[in-house]
Amino acid sequence: MRITFSVALGLAVATQAQEIYLTTTGYTARPQCTKSTTSTSYHFKSFSYSLEETVRYATSIPSPTTTKTYGPVYKDAAKHLKTTVATSTWGNWLPGETVISATDHNDPYGQAAWSSMWLGADLQNYTTTGIFSTTVSPTPVPTSELVLPPRDYFGPTDCYNFPDDFIFGVAGSAAQIEGAVALEGRSPSLLEKIAPADTPKDYVTDENYFYYKQDIERLTAMGVEYYSFSIPWTRILPFVLPGTPVNKQAIDHYNDLINTVLDAGMQPVVTMLHFDSPLIFVASDSIARHPDIGNVNAGYQNETFVDAFVNYGKILLANFADRVPIWITFNEPLLYAFNFKGVDNVIHAHAQVYRFYHEELKATGKMSLKLNDNFGVPKNPKNASHVQAANRFNEMQLAFFANPIFLGKQYPDSILHTLSGAKALNKTELKYISQTADFFAIDPYTATVVSPADEGISACAANTSSSNSLFPYCVKQETKNVYGWNIGYRSESYVYITPTYFREYLSYLWNTFQSPVLVSEFGFPVWEESKKELSDQRFDSSRSVYYLSYMSEVLRAIHEDGVHVMGALAWSFIDNWEFGQPSHFGIQGVDSETQERFYKKSFFDLVDFVKARQ
Template structure:
């Protein structure tokens, strides 16, 4: 009791009872009820298969087709002595004489380890779930191929290991390794040649359904030419790689040529030696060897990766004749001799980005865009999809530099692409040059000749989207237009497959691993683009049969390591791989729209 209260009682008690006065309570901080965090969500792995489909007879039934071909192995011997052997260790070592090669840190295949559950925890959902409500009820069609891809020269490393021969790309890109930001050699890169089992296990663990890869011609045939020995170690390597993909429940997609022609076919006028007089025979021989060994387990095949670049890099359209004929001969042999049931295409690409008119209502802009498509793809796509000669815009401008096909050849090559395979890395708007296309065409000294078009990646003061580290831009708002254009101009009986698509985050090479893992630009790119593909399928009636992201891991991007296209980060010192959030967001979007 307070002292004042006692005084009150003492004074007035005989007369009246005083009301007691209690002091005010001390102020209290308001209590906050902490909500529980959402329950951790984990990635769901790909289900193990109950059976594996087959597309051709197995190797044991086809081995008789390998004619006049011996098998052998090669080794890095300090002082080989078999100089009399045409394809012996002395000859193999001579192939590497001008290359300074870094030896890999180990030389045997690494067994996979279980991916820890701590790595499979999904990231916090992206902050705009309402973004894709318009496609909530849409599903990708049955059999839709979704996943990620890589290429031998860019991920395998071990370039001089177990008999592999050097490639043309290594030769011509040596100068860039010295000058490019982030420059480096492919000698180690991701060392997928020895770590492929772990790479495949990691993708399957987060639910990736398709693994696309390329077979190295110079591993299978180090000397590249018909009659030279087959590298048995390479045969066994890709055999086990394919079996590993299937064992984990994933679907393999194989490319036969991804910018890795053997040095034998090097020329001064073609990016990959595609115009070499012996190229067709050499490629067909190599392809037949690969198909005899692997065609039973692979249902989707690509002959050439982006052969359209020979025109954009070397202004060499003439090599298109060899590319088209080599592709067609391989597919005819596959269908008629192997009786294979798999699907075929090559991977077309766009110089300067996919084609869009700067102003669709402007006739000259539309004409410039059509011309861009014809110069960029028509010399290959017209014969393959339409059975037609190269576009007149091309042949009338460059004359004999354009590939020329006879009527019989056009009949032979038509239909050998079951689907349109296309690699998409950005968009560009096209318009006519000042003075018009015709004036430029008539003046071969014009700097824009022979294409005679102008491109830009912005309009109305805005780029098409976020800038990637490689210079391209996000472009989801134009995806439907691009797909409808291809479907209309070059219809294929089995539709369109996006065989590569990707986004390298801006300056990701300057981020820590943790920063790069949490970066959201790549997630936004994939989800927004996939959303437009759903609209293309359901609202535009385009038969899109697949979507393969580039790439499953950051890798060697043609002379440098600064463009981080991977959905996994990679430490090239420790050879450790780390999931980025984009791989989870990609898989979640696919699963949310799977029937």
């Protein structure tokens, strides 16, 4: 048990079965410090300027000498696909041009059929115009860009090291960085429809689809070891459903992307579905045009979704499983599927893909899905109803997925007794779904303060008409503690710097779901960063504080709490498209007019922190 000072909520030491809270008072004493007893002596001396800049450089990743394999190559893996599908290529969809020129109207999977999906998407202000139209060859990063920035005065004081097998890297997602949305065969996804008409779209973003080799060069030069990215379903299978043609250009592209990562000395982490659900699953009248992506119907409850996703997952694995050590099936599905049918479909689809990967392909890498939950902490830890509210909040967001997948346990009662249409898994389903994840992937950006609905949780949950805005969680979520203080330093978005809660969160996950924890995303958007001058954007000390404090707590969780934290991936490796919002999460910036990249101080600080402790 650990004891830390808190003027806010006191200390919450959580166990799986109960919550125990200790409080303390007074200011924290300096460690190992005694008051000086010597008298002060003032004096003059000859003055000269003595400070000089200490020049240090980032250390790049060396090129590999061998490449490890994790599964069969495509020609052998393809034998496990029940149906064979033709590979095809399509051109680009350019408004007002492509449909007119297409003549293959009788081909259900031809250019005209593909173009009609974009015509029907009714995109506003759509343009495919970017700087690049083909893959850009990389150039070495100049040494002048790799000089480390001045250190902050205060920094971590720990003396721990990361385990030898600790995974450290950065993350991004296709829809948020690639651009080229209607080029080389990609068909529409939900994200081309989600952002309000007056906000930026994902049509160009960082042009990573053509610029990926230079982005990888920049990551390698900084010493990054793992690169997490996603592959768009609608680029691999433009017509989405089983039996439809595979896009050969997409297969070739991601083969080259993966090989480029490996040749650079890094390891790929691949996500199959990162928000960009195919548009065909979603009825046009059910799409919420609102920047809050947490209230969007992504079609996960569609009757054809499970079979279609499993087919897509098998195609990805057949093509790429031999070289990819870590796979994620779904990214944060709760944001798009907080209804029973949607989550139930996600869980069943994930389990099928997992078993195909390990049981049929006999692959030796690791696979999971990654969840999201701003860790719920009780507003008043001495109030049992607040503790109950925090437990319910975390349970409904995590145990909904994790009970059956990690523990082979039934859906929580809070789900079965609250969500419309909820039904228990039968014994056969539980056995099949159980133990279908190799690690617990979580995106734990921040914490949230939780207390019950005014009328109480039970009364709120009984209101199945959902007229209460707090339904179905039936708890209040706040960012101030019981004494009125913010729970941490505030970003431009929902993220607050809450490192001690983060450490407790890691302990909660490890001890509750009993699986190694991968911090698959964490990051901090500096307040109004985009409005600052370039030099001020680069010197992002508040983001450095976020990363270094969180990573310090990772070390403490490992060495003091016995938590198996297998790694951490920083979000995002570059400023990207945040669903039309101005928030910048990147540890690199980008000039949208020239696509020129620049490193930020936080990138150097984070890498330097990890490398010094390996």
